[in-house]
Amino acid sequence: MQHHLRLSLLAIVFVFAPGLVAAQDGSRETTPIVTSAPALSFFGVPGLIDMPGAEALPDGQVAIGVSTFAGQTRTNLTFQFSPRISVTFRYVGIQDWNSDGFGTYRDRSFDFRYLLIREGRVAPAVTIGLQDFAGTGIYAAEYIVATKTFDRPFRFGGQIRVTAGLGWGRLGAVGAIGSPFGSGRPGFVPGDPGGEPATDQWFRGPVAPFGGVEWLVNERLGFKAEYSTDAYLPEAARGVFSRSSRLNFGLEYQLYQSVRIGAYWLYGSQFGVNVQLQVNPKSPPTPYRLAGPRPIIVRPDRLANPDAYDRGWVAAQNAPIVIRDALDSELGQDSIVLHGVSFSATRAEARVSGDRFDNYAILAGRTGRAMARILPPSVDVFDIILVNNGLAVSKVTVSRRDLETLEFQPNASRLLLSRTVVTDADAKPTGRGAQSDSIYPSFRWAVGPYIRPSFFDPDEPVRADLGVSAVASYRFAPGWLLVGELRHRLVGNIENGSRLSDSVLPRVRTDALLYVRAADTTIERLVLTRQWKPGRNTYARISVGYLEQMFGGVSAELLWKPATGRLALGVEANYVKQRDFDQRFGFRDYEVATAHLSAYYDFGNGYLGQIDVGRYLAGDVGVTVSLERRFANGWRVGGFFTLTDVSSEEFGEGSFDKGISITIPLSWFSGRPTRRSLSTTIRPVRRDGGARLNVSGRLYEQIRSGQLTELSNDWGRVWQ
Amino acid sequence: MIQMMRAALVIGAIGLAGCAGGGDDPSFSRSADTSGIVDRWRTPTAKAPELPATTPQFIADLTTSALEVTLEKTGRSAVFSPFSDRSGPDRGALRVWGNADGPQIVLRDGVLIATRGLGDDIGSTQSQDMQKFVTSRKAGSGSHEVYLITPENGTERIDLTCDMKNAGSQTLAIVQRAVETIYLRADCRRGDFGIGYEFWVDPVKKTVWQSRQWAGSSLGFVRTRLLKD
Numbered sequence: 001m002q003h004h005l006r007l008s009l010l011a012i013v014f015v016f017a018p019g020l021v022a023a024q025d026g027s028r029e030t031t032p033i034v035t036s037a038p039a040l041s042f043f044g045v046p047g048l049i050d051m052p053g054a055e056a057l058p059d060g061q062v063a064i065g066v067s068t069f070a071g072q073t074r075t076n077l078t079f080q081f082s083p084r085i086s087v088t089f090r091y092v093g094i095q096d097w098n099s100d101g102f103g104t105y106r107d108r109s110f111d112f113r114y115l116l117i118r119e120g121r122v123a124p125a126v127t128i129g130l131q132d133f134a135g136t137g138i139y140a141a142e143y144i145v146a147t148k149t150f151d152r153p154f155r156f157g158g159q160i161r162v163t164a165g166l167g168w169g170r171l172g173a174v175g176a177i178g179s180p181f182g183s184g185r186p187g188f189v190p191g192d193p194g195g196e197p198a199t200d201q202w203f204r205g206p207v208a209p210f211g212g213v214e215w216l217v218n219e220r221l222g223f224k225a226e227y228s229t230d231a232y233l234p235e236a237a238r239g240v241f242s243r244s245s246r247l248n249f250g251l252e253y254q255l256y257q258s259v260r261i262g263a264y265w266l267y268g269s270q271f272g273v274n275v276q277l278q279v280n281p282k283s284p285p286t287p288y289r290l291a292g293p294r295p296i297i298v299r300p301d302r303l304a305n306p307d308a309y310d311r312g313w314v315a316a317q318n319a320p321i322v323i324r325d326a327l328d329s330e331l332g333q334d335s336i337v338l339h340g341v342s343f344s345a346t347r348a349e350a351r352v353s354g355d356r357f358d359n360y361a362i363l364a365g366r367t368g369r370a371m372a373r374i375l376p377p378s379v380d381v382f383d384i385i386l387v388n389n390g391l392a393v394s395k396v397t398v399s400r401r402d403l404e405t406l407e408f409q410p411n412a413s414r415l416l417l418s419r420t421v422v423t424d425a426d427a428k429p430t431g432r433g434a435q436s437d438s439i440y441p442s443f444r445w446a447v448g449p450y451i452r453p454s455f456f457d458p459d460e461p462v463r464a465d466l467g468v469s470a471v472a473s474y475r476f477a478p479g480w481l482l483v484g485e486l487r488h489r490l491v492g493n494i495e496n497g498s499r500l501s502d503s504v505l506p507r508v509r510t511d512a513l514l515y516v517r518a519a520d521t522t523i524e525r526l527v528l529t530r531q532w533k534p535g536r537n538t539y540a541r542i543s544v545g546y547l548e549q550m551f552g553g554v555s556a557e558l559l560w561k562p563a564t565g566r567l568a569l570g571v572e573a574n575y576v577k578q579r580d581f582d583q584r585f586g587f588r589d590y591e592v593a594t595a596h597l598s599a600y601y602d603f604g605n606g607y608l609g610q611i612d613v614g615r616y617l618a619g620d621v622g623v624t625v626s627l628e629r630r631f632a633n634g635w636r637v638g639g640f641f642t643l644t645d646v647s648s649e650e651f652g653e654g655s656f657d658k659g660i661s662i663t664i665p666l667s668w669f670s671g672r673p674t675r676r677s678l679s680t681t682i683r684p685v686r687r688d689g690g691a692r693l694n695v696s697g698r699l700y701e702q703i704r705s706g707q708l709t710e711l712s713n714d715w716g717r718v719w720q
Numbered sequence: 721m722i723q724m725m726r727a728a729l730v731i732g733a734i735g736l737a738g739c740a741g742g743g744d745d746p747s748f749s750r751s752a753d754t755s756g757i758v759d760r761w762r763t764p765t766a767k768a769p770e771l772p773a774t775t776p777q778f779i780a781d782l783t784t785s786a787l788e789v790t791l792e793k794t795g796r797s798a799v800f801s802p803f804s805d806r807s808g809p810d811r812g813a814l815r816v817w818g819n820a821d822g823p824q825i826v827l828r829d830g831v832l833i834a835t836r837g838l839g840d841d842i843g844s845t846q847s848q849d850m851q852k853f854v855t856s857r858k859a860g861s862g863s864h865e866v867y868l869i870t871p872e873n874g875t876e877r878i879d880l881t882c883d884m885k886n887a888g889s890q891t892l893a894i895v896q897r898a899v900e901t902i903y904l905r906a907d908c909r910r911g912d913f914g915i916g917y918e919f920w921v922d923p924v925k926k927t928v929w930q931s932r933q934w935a936g937s938s939l940g941f942v943r944t945r946l947l948k949d
Contacts, residue, residue: 284871287839287938291822295804359873408806408814408826408833410846411867413875632873671839714873716843720836 038161039214039222039252039260040276042067043131043139044076044088045113048212048226049248049264049272051171053163054127054147056115059083060631061280062662069264069272070241071095077660077682079637081629082607084115087639089660089682090132091456092139099238106458108684109135116144124148131169134197137188138234141169142203143210158218163226164211168203173231174246176206188234196648196655212248224250228267243267250274281635286671288633290362290720294333296369298404299377308377311345320434323348323374328436330370336363339387339478342433348375349383349429351392358634358667358675360386360706361714364396368403375400385425386706389697390479391531391539392425393706394563407719417715422708424563427533442475450487454494454512455682465492465516469524479532481697485524492516504650505688506590508550508617512686514581515549522583524549529697537562539699548694549583551576551617553591559699561600564708568600568700574693576617592617594693600700602709606630608638617691620644624657624690632713634665634677642690650689657690659683774799774895779947786947787817789825791838792932793940799947800825812851813926825942830854830919830928832935832942840938843869850906853884854919855926857902860884864908864917868936878936880908880915892920892930894945899929908934 038055041047044065046055057063057080065076071094078088088111097105109132119125124146132139145165153160165171169185185205186198212226226248236242245268252262258279264272279285300308313319320341327350328338339351350371354363364384371382382403384396398420406415429435450469455462467489474482495517501510527545534540539559546552553576561568573595580586596614603609610626622644630636641658648655663679704710774788790797803818812829823837831854833845849862864880883906890903901920908915920930931944 282870282872288871289822289837289839292803292816292818292824292836295816298806361873408811408828408844410844410865411875411877412844413867633871716869716872716874719834719843720841720869 037061037063037278039224039262040065040076040078040274040278042069042074042272042274043111044074044078044090045086045111045129047145048163048214049224049250049274050228050230050266051163051167051210051212051226052113052127052129052131052143052145052165053161053214054115054125054145054165055119055161056080056084056113056125056127057086057278058280060282060629060635061278062637063276063278065274065276067272067274069266070235070270072235072240078111079629079660081637086113087111088113089684090139091461093461094235094240096240097238102458104458105138106456106461107136107138108456109139119147119149130202131171133202137186137198137201139170140188140198140201141167141171141230143167143171145210156215159216161214161216162211163213164209166207167210167229168205168207169201170230171210172206172208173229173233175208175210175229177208179204179206220254222252222254224248224252224262224264232267241267241270244269281631281633281637281668284633284668284671286669288667288673288717289671290673290717293366293369293720294330294373296372296403296407299400302377311378313376313378314343314345314432319343320432324434324436326374327370328438330374331367334366334370336367336370337439338436339385339439340429340433340435342429342431343375343379344431345378347381347383348379349385349395349431349433351385351387351429353387355675357673358665359673359714359717360711361716361718362673362720364398364711365718365720368398372400372403385429388702388706389481389531390475391533391699391702392427393703394708394711395423395425396711397421397423413716413718416718417712422563422711424537425533427535440475440477443472444474445470445472447471452492452494453680454497456684457497457499459498460493460496463492463494463497465489465494467492467520479530481529481531482527483529484526487522487524489520489522501688503652503688505618505620505646506592508578508590508592508688509686509691510688511550511581515583518581519583522549523585524583525696527696531697531699531702534558539703541697541699543695543697546579546583546585547574547576548696550579551693552579552587553577555693555695557699559703561700561703561707566602566604566709568704570598570600570700572596572598572614572698574695576693592619596692598700600704602704604709606632606713612692616642616644616689617693618646618688620646620689622646622690624692628661632710633668634663635668636661636663644690646689652685652687654685654687657683657687774947776896779895779897782948785949788945788947789817789819789823790943790945791940792943798823812855825944827928827944829926830921830931832931832933832944835935835939835942838935838939840871840936841869842935842939843867843875849882850884850917853882853906854904854921854928857886857904857921859886864906866934866936868938878910880910882906882908882917889923890920894929895947901929 037058038046042050045052047053059080061080063078067074073093075091076088080086090109092107094105111131113127113129115127117126126146128144131141143165147161147163150160181203185201208229210227210229214224216222228246228248232243248266250262250264252260254260258277260276262274266272302309324341327341331338335356336352336354342349350367352367357363367384368382380400382398385392386394402419406412409415447470452465467487469487471485497513501507503510525546527543529543531541537560541557543555555574557572559570575593577591578588594615596612598612601609606629608628612624615621624642626640628638639660643656659681661681663677666676667674784801787800789800798819800817800819803816806814814828816824816826818824826834829851831847831850833847835841844867846865850864861883864882866878868876870876885905887903887905890901892899892901902923904919906917915934918932919928921928929946933942935942
């Protein structure tokens, strides 16, 4: 347990805190602690100590909390998905359980909260919540709660937040006032596979009132007192701890803008600690800084200097080469790669990509500037083709005159966007021009550390392997890519796991331990990919080789995605064979054909949905539903679940595949433009049902970032 | 011993983080326009190395105009040089000032209308009333709109209502040189939020010798001081 707590705290301190704290150092003397984020409870949701409150976190907020008392440690991850909806994932370890086959009992659970009423001048905030709504039910509870904030009440300074609510399940265990929606409530079953929404218990059984007060003395210091209706019956029955009071008290201190710590006296006999870290994707610790651009050269007045607009230059034999080389040199100063240029006397097209910029609006803006500096004055219209991995993802058409006249106008970015046209790009350049002859072949390599984490083994909840990764890629023609990754493990303890697969399905994922144990040096992937644009609004990919850690074979994909549309449709088919455990060149006997039809929809405001229907690696057939919140600066937080024709019993613990995914762009930490990011997918349990091939380079992600929706979201930086 | 060797290899591997090659990305470099200016970013809290002091000799040695820019919130300061100029009959004289590290500020008739490379930048500004005030030095009232670039790559519009006053003559000391100016002050408000803009303007020409202007709540106030016209 101590190990679990220590690891959780280390994860917070080393993964998140340094960047946040470092960013504050420079201005610590002048930046007061100003946070509108409510404090978290021991369950990681806005609230009191062990009881929930009604306030919502700021939109988009990500909150990580680790709380511990009486041998119980809860690690909570909460995401404010929208202004009213939040979800929480929790991992708990309860020491001295000594029952049901567990010494230390470990469990995972999800919460869902909906803000019914926002706090107003008179009205309190009101929230309805489901706690542990789809797990084994150890923390299962439902509540409706109200919180009201009072500024400088009576003679006290600061603020007082008063909370009162009604709780069912664990929150209705003592002080019940009745069972308004029926008394038949199934209880907690240790060892139950869990995973399915327990609708038969929601708001059933006794309901009890709970409440408390939080006094925020100043921007740092706060006190809490609460009346808890959680009797801790499962814990008391197993001798974990027995409470002697219903009252809890706590003191909290805002250590940094993002970090709040608290010490508590709980249930009359226990000392507790709660460490809370809150970050918001909209508030990076380091502002995004990009060196200013070169100025746009404004053309001379056409009436005063008509000779400058002469079109004779276009007939010069060496014009394509001269213009290509000049533009390539100009763009190269911004690390922009020119793939080719074509032109007429009045219109020019440049095909560009940028490995450095994580923002296509900046790429388009800087390319437009370069074209305005290089091209003869008679060229009035610029077509900027945004290229990603050899695919032309969109055409951005801007008027040169708009670039010249709008840059320093009020609301200049919005003005330019209103006059810019984004359309589908031709697969290949048309008209007279010249292609870059220095891009292909292109060889790149990188050597660096890697870390492979493994979560939620009951014997050791956090394990990891650390080693060296060498990646090499070779692009020998547009759209062609050969990439390989070799890994060598130096240290780690994943191989110490003892839980081998007990799956009754083909073991397409649950043999992970055998893969780890088989070899230290492995070929992570070795893939030849060809991707191209077969027609208007369509994109295609074929990948062959060792596609991922556990499977090799062939993967083909076709995507339809209009440059300005919200909907995309795709089809993917794979024929793969399971790789040998040592991840060299051999294969095992298991082979399978999988295929999926996919629909992607952009709901706007950063919300994206995806549905994939098809056959999975274990041969099961079903559907995966994904919902994601994306922020323009690259943050992504989402969740997914997969339901297939595999029964809960066949699937095993968790009943079906589900999880959450988080992507954090490195530029958010550093403030420097880079396309690198940190990504992880957290599954409560990894089983064989509903498992998809992990082929890299799926088309939708490559295409979408350079098309209208995301360009528009990023357009505020177009003049940078 | 084996564990120690492995640990050493891990440290070595981490040391290699980011090692890469074969790319076609040239290192990013700034224009040579500012090469004549001694770069002297300073942060009081960061213990930056000692840099040349701004002395009369330092100013005399400059071969181009120079503007000292200070971010009041952090204490950082640097000397900027002209990067590009534009002028129009109805929009005033616009100058982009740049620094070798990449930051730029854009002044129109001495009024701050954009910043780049500072982080939490001003994207653009509707500044006609403020420009008119600075160039005419006549008291009055008007509006001032600031469009800030948000961390989410959008823009946030801040509308300010300003009362502008001519506070009379003041003598500035700029690097041991006395400069006669007219002190102008604009008290701007947005709801309960108040901001003061200050300008010290040449009594004869349109030159703004010194100013203190707001660049958003994150960036704070930007101070400018014209070292060499």
